[in-house]
Each structure stands twice: as C-alpha cells, then as structure tokens.
Amino acid sequence: xxKESYAQMFRNLENNNEGAFIxxxxxxxxxxxxxxxxxxxxxxxxxxxxEIGFPFxxxxxxxxxxxxxxxxxxxxxxxxxxxxxxxxxxxxxxSIPIGLLLYYNIIYKHGIDSFYEKLSNLDINAVLIADLPPxxxxxxxxxxxxxxxxxxxxxxxxxxNERIGMITEIVxxxxxxxxxxxxxxxxxxxxxxxxxxxKRIKKHTDIPICVGFGISKEKHVKEVMDAGSNGAIxxxxxxxxxxxxxxxxxxxxxxxxxYTTSMKNAxxx
Amino acid sequence: xxxxxxxxxxxxxxxxxxxxxxxxxxxxxxxKFKDNEDFIREFEEYLREFAGRPTGLYYAENLSKKLxxxxxxxxxxxxxxxAHKINNTIGQGLLAKYMGKTRLIAxxxxxxxxxxxxxxxxxxxxxVKVFMGSKDVERQKLNVFRMELSGAQVEPVDIGSKTLKDSxxxxxxxxxxxxxxxxxxxxxxxxxxxxxxxxxxxxSVIGREARKQIIEREGRLPDTVIACVGGGSNAMGIFxxxxxxxxVELIGVEAGxxxxxxxxxxxxxxxxxxxxxxxxxxxxxQNDEGQIRNTSSVSAGLDYPGVGPEHAYLxxxxxxxxxxxxxxxxxxxxxxxxxxxxxxxxxxxxxxxAYAVKYAKKEENKNKTIIVNLSGRGDKDMFIVAxxxxxxx
Numbered sequence: 001x002x003k004e005s006y007a008q009m010f011r012n013l014e015n016n017n018e019g020a021f022i023x024x025x026x027x028x029x030x031x032x033x034x035x036x037x038x039x040x041x042x043x044x045x046x047x048x049x050x051e052i053g054f055p056f057x058x059x060x061x062x063x064x065x066x067x068x069x070x071x072x073x074x075x076x077x078x079x080x081x082x083x084x085x086x087x088x089x090x091x092x093x094x095s096i097p098i099g100l101l102l103y104y105n106i107i108y109k110h111g112i113d114s115f116y117e118k119l120s121n122l123d124i125n126a127v128l129i130a131d132l133p134p135x136x137x138x139x140x141x142x143x144x145x146x147x148x149x150x151x152x153x154x155x156x157x158x159x160x161n162e163r164i165g166m167i168t169e170i171v172x173x174x175x176x177x178x179x180x181x182x183x184x185x186x187x188x189x190x191x192x193x194x195x196x197x198x199k200r201i202k203k204h205t206d207i208p209i210c211v212g213f214g215i216s217k218e219k220h221v222k223e224v225m226d227a228g229s230n231g232a233i234x235x236x237x238x239x240x241x242x243x244x245x246x247x248x249x250x251x252x253x254x255x256x257x258x259y260t261t262s263m264k265n266a267x268x269x
Numbered sequence: 270x271x272x273x274x275x276x277x278x279x280x281x282x283x284x285x286x287x288x289x290x291x292x293x294x295x296x297x298x299x300x301k302f303k304d305n306e307d308f309i310r311e312f313e314e315y316l317r318e319f320a321g322r323p324t325g326l327y328y329a330e331n332l333s334k335k336l337x338x339x340x341x342x343x344x345x346x347x348x349x350x351x352a353h354k355i356n357n358t359i360g361q362g363l364l365a366k367y368m369g370k371t372r373l374i375a376x377x378x379x380x381x382x383x384x385x386x387x388x389x390x391x392x393x394x395x396x397v398k399v400f401m402g403s404k405d406v407e408r409q410k411l412n413v414f415r416m417e418l419s420g421a422q423v424e425p426v427d428i429g430s431k432t433l434k435d436s437x438x439x440x441x442x443x444x445x446x447x448x449x450x451x452x453x454x455x456x457x458x459x460x461x462x463x464x465x466x467x468x469x470x471x472x473s474v475i476g477r478e479a480r481k482q483i484i485e486r487e488g489r490l491p492d493t494v495i496a497c498v499g500g501g502s503n504a505m506g507i508f509x510x511x512x513x514x515x516x517v518e519l520i521g522v523e524a525g526x527x528x529x530x531x532x533x534x535x536x537x538x539x540x541x542x543x544x545x546x547x548x549x550x551x552x553x554x555q556n557d558e559g560q561i562r563n564t565s566s567v568s569a570g571l572d573y574p575g576v577g578p579e580h581a582y583l584x585x586x587x588x589x590x591x592x593x594x595x596x597x598x599x600x601x602x603x604x605x606x607x608x609x610x611x612x613x614x615x616x617x618x619x620x621x622x623a624y625a626v627k628y629a630k631k632e633e634n635k636n637k638t639i640i641v642n643l644s645g646r647g648d649k650d651m652f653i654v655a656x657x658x659x660x661x662x
Contacts, residue, residue: 057560060441061285080558105545109559158290182446
C-alpha cells in the first residue's frame with residue numbers, strides 16, 4: 001500500500017480533534033507469525049501509526065520488557081533479514097505511517113546507504129536510532145534524506161533548550177518525548193516535569209510531539225494530550241500483554257485488542 | 270560537547286539522548302580537573318599512599334636467561350587490590366567527589382574492577398553499586414564477598430549473556446535513571462567520550478613510570494612493550510608512555526580462548542570488525558547482522574566483545590600490533606612465571622607473558638629488551654587455575 005506521511009496523519013487527527021496512538025512492538029516477538037498477527041490486530045483497532053523494533057543483542061536504552069521481547073524474537077529464529085520481510089507484509093496490510101526503532105550497529109553493519117534504500121523500497125516512513133545522538137548523526141541524516149526517510153530524535157527533561165533547537169533542525173516526523181529519565185518500561189504516573197517539557201518544546205517548534213517511555217494507562221494518554229502532546233507511544237505495556245499470554249494466542253489477541261481500543265479511545269478529545 | 274572524542278574514525282559518543290547531559294557534565298569536569306593542581310596533587314597522593322605507587326620495573330632474570338631476551342615486568346600486580354584497576358578508580362572516584370556525586374556505579378566481570386571501585390568508595394565515603402552478571406556472581410563468590418566487605422552493593426544481572434557485556438548494559442540503564450546523584454565509573458578505555466581519554470589519562474602513570482625506570486636501568490628505551498588487552502586500559506596505560514617513540518614496538522595480546530578458528534574467544538581486534546557497542550565506534554565481535562557475539566576466555570578480564578576505540582585506531586594506523594593467545598598458552602605461561610620467578614600472575618597478564626615467550630623464541634627477537642605489563646596478580650584465579658589443572662582445592 002502507499003504510505004501515508006506523519007504530516008498527513010497529524011493533520012487528519014487534528015481535524016478530528018484526536019491525538020495519535022502509536023503502539024510499539026518488536027518484530028518477531030514472540031515469533032514471526034504471531035508478531036505479524038499482533039500488528040494486524042493493532043491496525044484493526046485503529047492505531048494511527050506503528051513503531052516497530054528490530055531485535056538487538058544489547059539494547060541499553062530499553063528496560064527489561066523490551067530486552068525480553070528481543071530475546072523471545074531471537075529464540076524463535078528472528079533475524080534482521082526476516083525483519084525486512086516482516087515490514088513488507090505489514091506495509092501490504094496498512095498505509096499508516098511506520099517508524100522503526102533500533103540500534104545503530106544494525107544499520108552500520110548492514111551499510112547505512114543500502115539499509116535506507118531498503119527501507120525506502122519498503123515504504124517505511126521513519127527511523128529512530130536509540131543510540132545515535134545528533135552529534136553523530138550527520139552521515140545518517142544525509143543518507144536518510146536522500147532516500148526520503150524521516151529521522152526521529154528523542155528529547156527528555158534534561159535536554160537543554162540549545163539542544164532542542166539543534167534537534168528541531170534535523171528531526172522529521174515528530175519529536176519523541178521521553179516522559180521519564182530512565183529506560184523504556186511501564187511506570188505508575190506521568191512525571192509532572194513531562195508536562196512542562198511538552199510546553200517547553202512547543203515554545204520552540206510546531207513539529208508534532210509524541211510522548212513515550214512509561215505510558216501505559218488511558219489516564220497517562222489524557223494527561224499528555226492535555227499538556228499539548230500530539231500523541232502517545234506505548235511499548236512495554238503491550239509487550240507485557242504478549243509476555244503474559246504466550247500460551248494462549250487467542251487470549252493474547254483479545255487482550256491486545258481490548259487494551260488498544262481503550263487506549264485509542266483515550267486520544268479522542 | 271567540547272570535543273568529539275574521535276581517534277581517527279573510532280570513538281565518539283553513541284549514547285541515548287538521555288545520557289548526553291551526563292556526558293557533557295563529565296566531559297566538562299574531567300577537562301577542568303585534569304589540569305587542576307589540587308586535584309592532581311590529591312590524585313597522586315592517593316596513588317602513592319593508598320594504592321602503593323610507584324610500582325617496580327622488575328628484571329625477570331631467570332625468565333630472561335631461559336628465553337635469551339631481557340624481560341622486565343612492570344609490577345602493577347603489587348598494587349592495592351591486586352591490579353592496575355585501582356589507578357583509574359582513584360582518579361574517577363575523586364572526580365566524582367569533586368563533581369558532587371554521592372554514588373559510584375561500576376560494571377565488573379571477574380570482580381577486580383568492582384573491588385577497586387568498592388574500596389575507593391569506602392575510602393571517599395561514596396555509595397557503591399556494582400553490576401555483575403549472575404553467572405559471574407556464581408563463579409566469583411569470593412570477590413562478591415570482598416566487595417560487600419567494603420560496603421558495596423552487588424547487583425546480579427540476570428538477563429542476556431549474564432556476564433560482563435550485560436552488566437555494562439545494566440549499569441548504563443541505572444545511570445540513565447539516576448544521573449543527578451551517580452557517576453558511572455567505567456573500568457576500561459571503552460565507552461562513550463570522554464571515558465576512553467579519561468581512563469587512559471588515569472592509567473598513563475604506568476607508562477610514565479615504566480619509561481623513566483627502563484631508561485634508568487638500561488640507559489635506553491625498550492625494543493618492545495607487551496600488554497594484555499580486554500577493554501584495553503592496562504595496555505593503553507603502558508603504551509601511552511612509548512607511543513611517541515617510533516622505535517618501540519607495541520603489542521597488545523587478546524584472549525584467543527579455545528582458539529580463534531571457532532567462536533569461543535575474545536580476540537576482538539584479531540577477528541572482529543568495525544561497529545558500535547557501549548557508546549563508541551570501535552572494533553567488535555559481531556555476526557553478519559550486527560548482533561554482538563558472546564565471548565569466551567579462561568580470563569574473565571579479557572572476556573569482552575569490544576575493545577577501546579584508541580586501540581582500534583592504533584591498530585588501523587599500524588602503530589600497535591594485536592595478537593591472540595589461547596587459554597592453554599596462557600596457563601602454560603602462568604605456570605612458567607610461578608616456577609621461574611616466584612610470581613603468580615593474573616590470568617589476564619599471563620596472556621601477555623605467553624606472547625612474550627613466543628616472541629622471545631623467534632630468532633629475529635634474540636637479545637631484545639622487552640617490558641611486559643604485569644597488570645595484576647593471580648590470587649583471584651586460584652580456583653580457576655586449580656580446576657584447569659585438575660587439582661581439587
């Protein structure tokens with residue numbers, strides 16, 4: 001299917017007075033087929049975009065939930081080559097924006113240019129490289145622009161205004177706001193600082209922002225939307241549903257549908 | 270960031286955005302205090318009074334006669350806690366204190382860096398948390414106990430490989446969540462800038478002393494300097510004293526494990542390729558898709574799939590040479606040094622000894638003057654060596 005851009009997505013959502021709900025899953029967690037079915041169910045629930053992770057052996061920016069998902073994917077025989085097949089099948093199923101979340105070594109080892117060329121052929125929208133700060137991103141930015149792939153960057157509470165300025169110059173798609181100072185994972189509350197951070201970024205730029213890290217409840221979605229966020233990203237909470245229902249696929253799909261539907265509803269104002 | 274932390278194309282700052290403010294703060298503090306007289310005076314005082322510097326440059330007469338070379342051992346094994354690691358933990362511990370941090374965290378494989386961090390934490394009144402793979406906790410119970418005696422909290426890491434590589438991941442994660450209070454005291458010349466430069470700075474005392482000592486003894490520079498390389502801090506420490514002396518051959522010795530034909534080794538430069546791991550671009554052991562390999566060595570300190578970026582650079586410009594030594598060769602060298610000199614080397618350092626033996630046996634190297642960095646003592650390895658030799662303790 002032809003891809004919809006993030007810009008179109010945010011425009012449509014704004015017209016409908018909605019925020020984006022973006023789930024994150026690791027490609028191949030717990031195995032290729034189940035993972036693909038999970039993504040299709042997410043799409044069926046009306047999620048606005050997808051964040052897909054490529055499993056990595058050493059995910060330093062992630063908490064235990066995501067690392068365990070990576071390990072499940074590896075144990076079921078998932079490879080980077082299969083991740084490309086996976087993306088192809090997902091893109092065949094939906095036109096919503098697809099962003100990748102991965103670690104730099106996977107791209108570096110593959111060859112930066114050929115990696116982005118592949119993504120471009122697969123109609124992928126964007127990439128977020130967890131361990132590539134703007135300082136080291138020059139080569140990647142040049143190549144990703146050449147292949148018409150947007151590069152997403154993270155901003156956190158500790159990011160200075162100066163750095164926010166630097167990031168807004170190179171970021172594409174949306175700014176990923178890390179709501180906690182920590183790794184990915186489920187948290188009880190959204191930190192108050194996050195709301196201030198959203199306002200601080202909004203002063204600098206009109207680029208849409210989505211909040212991730214620690215978002216797991218409808219309440220969290222509402223809170224970040226009220227603070228001005230254009231969307232919410234949820235990973236670990238969904239991955240935990242996968243982990244808890246490994247022995248019962250039907251129950252797994254049902255739980256994901258139930259959870260995702262309620263979370264998407266929370267983005268409607 | 271003031272500097273890009275590059276050695277040729279290697280090095281850099283490949284970390285999550287959330288860590289950048291901490292890296293910036295650390296960089297600023299390091300470059301400020303490294304030229305600060307009070308800081309340096311205090312650092313040197315601790316090296317002298319607490320760690321026991323300077324260490325000797327010992328002429329290994331019996332070994333030399335046996336091999337037909339002049340072999341000198343730089344006795345880092347004589348330092349407090351038994352290895353060169355303490356040079357760096359004193360430096361970074363003091364820096365953390367100057368920065369107003371209240372807690373040190375560290376990764377450890379066998380436990381040597383953990384212990385060196387635990388004691389400086391006790392001495393300076395800083396909390397210490399040490400991340401250690403649960404497999405290593407099991408294998409190195411004695412060292413866990415030693416860390417705990419100095420008040421450190423040992424945090425077993427029960428995910429992934431359950432060894433050093435994952436303890437580093439876990440330390441980074443903890444650091445990201447506790448930036449205000451915590452300094453991550455990395456134990457070797459790897460990691461994001463400024464760590465490779467900073468750890469080298471604190472370890473460069475080895476090379477400075479060795480250079481002065483060999484000139485006093487021999488009236489000339491050595492022909493060759495040999496050191497073992499895991500992450501590469503002891504090697505970078507001693508190499509730094511000679512790197513500008515073109516005539517001095519520098520050789521780093523990696524863990525050949527069960528042999529470099531298979532996958533059970535830690536010979537990163539010998540068998541690896543360029544990649545990004547734990548914050549820098551360097552040479553790493555990885556598969557075709559960029560996933561990091563698990564490594565294997567009888568010596569826990571060399572059992573790591575990466576290497577400091579400056580070593581990758583020295584290799585790329587051919588200023589230093591890197592060679593593998595197998596477990597078996599290292600154990601033979603371990604026994605040899607015990608028997609000829611009455612010195613029990615760490616298994617890591619035994620790799621350097623083993624290569625010195627190989628090197629000295631070559632006709633073209635006859636009568637050469639060689640310094641081997643004896644980076645640590647072997648007391649910690651008694652159980653492993655006994656097991657390898659089939660002795661029950």
